[in-house]
Amino acid sequence: MINLIPLMIERVGVILIVVFLLSQSKSFRRIIHKDQGAAEKLMLIALFGLFGVISNYTGIQIHANSAAENSWLIGIEPDSAIANTRIMGIAIGSLLGGPLVGLGIGLIAGVHRFFLGGFTAAACAISAILAGGAAGWFGMIRRKKTPITPTFAVGIGMLMEVTQMGIILLVTRPFELAWDLVKVIGIPMVAVNGLGMLLFMLIIQFIFREQERTKVLQTSKAFYIADRTLPFFRQGLNPESCREVADIMLQLTDADAIAITDSEGVLAHVGAASDHHVPTKGFSTELTKKVLREGRVLTARSREEILCRHEPCPLRAAVVLPLMVHNKTVGTLKLYFNNPGDLTEGEKELAEGLANLFSTQLELAEAEQQSKLLKNAEIKALQAQVHPHFLFNAINTISVLCRTNPEKARKLLLELSQFFRSNLQGARQILIPLDKEMEHVKAYLSLEQARFPDRYEVIFEMEPGLEKSFVPPFILQPLVENSIRHAFARSNSKGKVTVKVFSDESFVNITVSDNGKGIPPEKLDVLGKEAVESRLGTGTALVNIRERLTGIYNKEALFEIKSKEGKGTTISISIPLEKKGAYDYHDDSIYSG
Template sequence: MIQLLPLMLERVGIIVIIAFLLSQIKSFRQIVQNDLGLKGKWLLAAFFGAFSIISNYTGIEIKQNALIDNTWLMEVGPDNAIANTRIMVVGIGGLLGGPVVGLGVGVIAGIHRYTLGGFTAGACALSSILAGIAAGYIGKKYKKKRIITPLFAVGVGMTLETVQMMIILAFTKPFEKAWALVEIIGVPMIVINGLGILIFMFIIQSILREEERTRALQTHNAFMIADRTLPFFRRGLNEDSCMEVAKIMLQLTEADAVAITNEHRVLAHIGAGSDHHIPGQAFATGLTKKVLNQGKIMTTRKREEIFCFQDDCPLQAAVVLPLKVHQKTAGTLKMYFKHPEKLDKVEQELAEGLAKLFSTQLELADAELQSRLLKDAEIKALQAQIHPHFFFNSINTISALCRTDIEKARKLLVELSIFFRSNLQGARQMVIPLEKELEYVKAYLSLEQARFPHKYQVSFRIEPGVEKVLIPPFTLQPLVENAINHAFAQIKEGGIVDIHICKESENIHITVEDNGKGITLEELEPIGKQTIHSSKGTGTAIYNISKRLEGIYNKEAALHIHSTSNEGTKIEMVIPLKRSR
């Protein structure tokens, strides 16, 4: 038994070679990751079956309880037996591939072992088939719950080898001869096969870790590229943005050239071949046209299939991917290589992932553009709602003054023209200088005070230097109008409106405070949150302001209302000095 151990260790070296060879085969990597179909599993069964045959051929012949150290065992004498690593190969195949692979390997190994002969041929053949089936079902069941660990695989392999010893004892005659054989080969085969499975599974784990590292690196690169290109793709597909994206990709990938196109022309080309792949011109390669027409990823490692019109073009391989916006191909992303071997699986998968990310970024940019256009349209509509009734009141006032005070009527017509000129200018702009809004407010007050000369007084406290600060149009004036129409509705004189504007930190604070009748708590609750139907339109104006501040500043601005019944109202706007976009 002791003499058998070093000889079996030599045979285990074969398993290490098998594991190394398998680690270089794509189909084996796929089976480890559960990516292989039925056809692939049968191929893997044939593969492991071939190595189980090698295991039989390299076995150690046992003759009358003595070892025959042959190098290649082609036939076993009728009274002899062999010690080998067959069950180990069958067990590994079943654990990794499941019942289909396990059964296939077991049948191949068992039949071949039976053809070699020997007084244990039948028992060994039966144990091979049963070991394959058992390992396959154990592997299938265990993989559903967790990853098969090396120690678990060792336990399964040693158990299968122990069962083989029991089958030899049960089905081999005479029993005394079988028992003498098991005494010699039992412990060495159980221990050495367990050691072989351990080494094999460690190699499998290294394959898995390598795959995980590769995918993690690939994912990291993809997200890094996506993060750095997002600001440019938000501008859409144009020459400036695509040129920046192409520079980033050339820096962070193994490509020798990167190009981006829209449906009609090259928008950017950085790297090799840039002397004839010129942005702004028509496509230099027929492969791009095929991708645009079919909307599918195309890869080539032959210069002829790129279809470049330049005979001395250095680009020898390419992967061309469609950039899609709402399921429509809007352009292409192209990665070119001078040497075909550089276009490996990692680079191809990275390109495919980036194409999907870029397509998503373009869709988001398009959605953001549509959202902004809609928001702008809503803001214009809200602005157009302001003060249609004011025009008629002013005309009536001026009409009456034409009979009594022509000069004042003339001045009010000038103020009215200033008011509506500011109205028209504001309707075309998202923000205007504060001084323009103040001009608008003063024109409004001139027209209103002509109607009610003693009803109220308005004071301005404007911090020097804020006149050029940009604010949304039609924000201050409606607040002043609310104070006049609502706060002083029941009085004839003595009203005070205080307008205070100053900078604080990174914001401008605009406060309109009156000493009017105030607002009850019940009335105050919905103001600014919804439109309120009233004869004066108070709630609608403040709601419009609130919506416009929200739309323009993305909730960075604020509008606060403080009021006590019969004590007055204070409305404060806080507007960022800089817009977030």
């Protein structure tokens, strides 16, 4: 029995070498990482079923209670059995894929084991199928609560191996022969398969950790590039600014050439092929035209796909990304590679992140340019309402999460982008759909709650059918922000803010209520009518909302503040469902995204 352990460890080593080599391939990592659809599940069944088959072939033949040296089993004598690592591959694949995948893996490995022969063929085939289904079921239940750990996987693997020993004793006859076999192979197979499960899971955990490290590096790199390029994108899309941006990107990415275009021609191209990819009206590649038309990311992995008409062009791969401003494609960012193998998934993801950040920077640049031309001081005040501290705090929070929770950092980055995008879009509109205003509020809350988890709760109650009702921009977010900043200041209890939207015969009614400290009567009388100095602000946001409602709805809209000290505050807004002249805004002014 003891002599069997080193022989089985050698077999585990063979399987783990194969797994390690596979772990370096993109396909294997994609199967491990992706949400598994039908194609991924079939790949898991095929891959881990193959591991089971390899384990059968590399098993150690047991004859007359002694282990026979062999390198590759093609068949087993009728009075012999094998000790192998089949359960290890079945259990791992089943934990990753679930019960259906497990049954598929067990069926492949079990049927193959049956046809190899030996007096335990039927028992081993049955145990392989049962192990696949059971391990998959245990894995599915576990993943609903917490990720699968190596300890859990080892426990499942050893349990499945013990179960196999039990099935051999129950099914195989004569019983004495089965018992003698289990005494020889039982402990070595349970122990070595448990060790194999541990090493297998450590390899998979390494894949996940490496992916997380890559995400952190990509996010940090994208922020660094965005920070370096921001001063130039603030100038808009022009040859001088784009040339500077392209130079920075060529230094900080693995691309062989960088190009930036607007909707009419190439503004800058640096790096390889600069001799014929020159700034000009029009485009030298059909790929760019296609991205401008379709507004989506496209990749090419050959000169023919790039569609460059210059025969000796060294560029063999490219990823072309749209630069979007207000949902319109205004240009493209292009990363070119001389070797198609250099266009990795990581490079593509980095490029996509940069394109999104650049698009936001361009929107900021356009808004900055437009703000210089705006004569309406009220709209200027709205654009300036985002407190610098909010922006700095949000960036600091995301920066910390890049190291501790990169996936959440990516989500918060999108929320920050959504918040500022809504700010910029709203500043150019008189009326926007209510659901867009709600998105703006929720993006703001995501960023605030990341900084102060469990400090307060915000509840939204919206009457169905009101999502597309038109309201002035920036009337809801400042109210929610006021509740969070003022109502719960210096409070140790959990705050609660309720946002309700409902209608009556002729009005859309919006209320924002909190259970905070309330407002003193002397301030309540003037709040919303004039600025009120306090440690946390001046109340000009409320004044602005009231004045805009009056200007747009000609005193038909209602604005009311009710508060009791120690009980909380409720701010109510009522807007006409249909206002004479409201549709005058629809053609030119209303947000149409």
